[in-house]
Amino acid sequence: MSHTHADWQARAAAIRIEGRAFINGAYQDAHDGKRFPAVNPATGQTLCEIAWCGPAEVDSAVASARMAFDHGDWPRMAPRERARILKRFAALIRQNLEELALLETLDAGKPIGDTLSVDVPGAAYCTEWFAESIDKVGGELAPVDPSLVGLVSREPIGVVAAIVPWNFPILMASWKFAPALAAGNAVLLKPSEKSPLTAIRLGQLARDAGIPDGIFQVLPGAGDVGKLLALHLDVDCVAFTGSTAVGKLIAGYAAQSNLKRVWLELGGKSPNIVLKDCKDIAAAARAAAGAIFYNMGEMCTAGSRVLVQRDIREAFLVELKKAAARYQPGDPLDPATRMGAIVDRIQYDKVLSYIDKGQSEGAKLLAGGKSAGIHPQGLFIEPTVFDCERPDLTICREEIFGPVLSVITFDTVDQAVHIANDTEYGLAAAVWTADLTTAHQVSRRLRAGTVWVNCYDEGGDMNFPFGGYKQSGNGRDKSLHALEKYTELKSTLIKL
Template identity: 40%
Template sequence: MISGAGAVPAPTDVFIAQHLINGAWVSSASGQTFDRFSPANGQLVTQAALGGEAEVEAAIAAARTAFDDRRWSDTSGKERATFLLKVADLIDANRSRIALYETMESGKPIAQAEAEIEGAADIWRFAASLARTIHGDSHNTLGPDMLGVVLKEPIGVVSMITPWNFPFLIVSQKLPFALAAGCTAVIKPSELTSATTVILGQLLIEAGLPAGVVNIVLGYGDPVGTNLTNHPDVDMVSFTGSTAVGKAIVAATSKTLKKVSLELGGKNPQVIFPDADLDEAADAIVFGIYFNAGQCCNSGSRIIVHHDIAAVLIQKIVELSRKVPFGDPLNPSTKVGAIISSQHQAKIDGYVKDAVKAGATVAIGGAPLTIDGMSGEFYQPTVVANVTKNMAIASEEVFGPVLSVLTFTTFDEALEIANGGDYGLSAGVWSQDISTCLKFARRVQAGTVWTNTWMDGFAELPFGGAKESGLGRELGHHGMDEYLETKTVQMRIGKTRSRWV
């Protein structure tokens, strides 16, 4: 375990976060604020303005005006691309500061945070490349006097509601694509991790974004998120978070039929066949379950391993689990940091205890973890074996460093277990037989399938889920398509129209 020795210095000042509305930083009309304390050591990190209905109304009005007067959507693809590239450069220049506040608020390791900020800058650059490639179609085969044109236009005002586990990365999977498309936006970051979204707002202003194009409202899901979802002047809602909240958003937006894009939960399986490279698989499994302390929608939280190799693989995973550096998030050597809150820590522990009561066995871990010199929330690396399909830990999202192990004997049984839950975000398969990998990839119900690897990601490839893991896609050119509306224009170019009367 990693203590605080050798850690990056924590910030000495409290970060003061305000709303960004129509190009200005403002406090709440009520004067109220809320505090965020580090989940690793209890330090006060951020004091943020507590938004309400007044701030939401003002932000949406600013975004609506900015879209309707076309101050952004009338810019050329070249101008949008140039702006997005400038933001990417500013993100790189401020990487250490952004990563520090992300670590302080979320409890994730500083090295991981810096890598995520670097990845976010790359996404902004990729979105910039798309800004210059938006195009529709033309149809020149409709007759000698008719031309059909299909246009791609920005959908309008977008509400973006982002989660606490990857606050800067996930807003960067949404906002640059919306801006590339010509949309305006209102963003609500999680109340647990507001600081880095506010820093992004500062960089947008520094890069020269016109007032009102991007607005930020801080606060809780109710009333801020609720009003951003229900408001008639919002054309689209892009949400990342829990499946339960995603369903509520779909129900709420049905009143106005606004577009919804949802990236929700996952209970992602990895199926390990007997011919797999078990050393490679074990390393990837350990990474997949402990990355971000398992607080990740793509967490490889359950493995489905062939009965003949289960004992050997579990032993390899346990041995590697003992070597993973859990500890102080500000220490560059740490790979697994703090749990986001004491309430979430209790939820994780409850899943493990319930599984044991149901007959599962804990191969390692299974309890909160104490780190020398740290007063925050940490949980042990945990592997739960002898899990059966009917246990909650086999199908529900634990969102912690807890791996569930199930076994199978035939391909069809493995596929049935993998597809048996409500989620369909991602899946993995381990085999040296490419036919086995392709057969599984084509039949598993998931938005992303990894073969002989886990959780690689590229800005060029779309990301999203099937079933109750969401609607729509982020990243890739599909990520920008979400923010575009299709319009058909039919042009008569001659005077040969036959008269109806």
């Protein structure tokens, strides 16, 4: 039986929340007692105080990870045994679905319907998928001189720092920790200070599953913790999802320290191209609305630029405004809510400033543009649509990370492709067309890591690698390609 709005409110009032770091198999406060508040963005309520880790906690956790990796069982286990433990971890995530979904909703403002159906099940699926893969991926026997046996093998890289964002806290964490653990590494998970609650809870679930102490640890805190990890000489790899600006800093810290491996999944300004031969304009408009208003627009793949061919522009805008209206914000604890609260005051003010900038630069406001009064202290913004005469406006160029959509009109396919690629990013793109040849040709020309045809943001399946071109980052999450990121290649030559 599904829970009602009142049920979720009652459960939220009664929930007990853990706010301490998880280091070497146990929860603990920061050595200096430093804390920061976890705030519900829908109400302004402080949910609990979170341990703010510092150099002492980072050094302790790295030392535990180093010891567990260098001398412990985890990297040396038979793959099937490691898989068994990780599958137990996935099962525990599923068993605690409602608690984890509620923590995610309270912490990040995400609708409870989404955290129940997407975020937490997706994290369990990711963990299970990588668990099932590790005893099916082998090495190579190189074709060499008959007097030699040449082996090419993959070994775990060591201590991995996973620094994850606030928009999909548990899901993005799983995209890092699942392949890293599956490959046999020790993982230090650093959640965003804006949304650390599910990561902290995962620490105990990992231990309950049988993951050895020191192999999975959680270090909450602000950017200073990420910097300490990226500079640490005993961290072998850092995997980061977040802004391009911070990604550049992390790459620099790695270069300054031990040249640790760095994997970056960064920003986007993804184009969604609707051609005049699109078969179903209403469906394209609904997908365009979902591409930007789902998760309050707090998505690196958000379809924040819709490029519409002039011939169908007016018909498309009619349908788009209808579709946008279905994303009016509401209480995240209400199962009927489709768009929740902006994650915190900093992001809320940033999104509103972009809306002001769009209007001051001459973009025409078609829908939204204001905060929504759902709760006196809540951080809600209406689904906002701008008609942009030029593709060089600030709101068409910069990643806003909020529910703000720019509509750009074009005349020819070549013009659309040029506008789509004229960005520092290259994470995702889409094209809507009824012509198979056009679909293939445009997809090939779009400089993006993922291209959708006649849909947007499909592909929760773990078989598809996820990542971007250009300043959207390097490396890939998801798929077997992600396993490669957390291993080192070794060539072994044996003289017969």
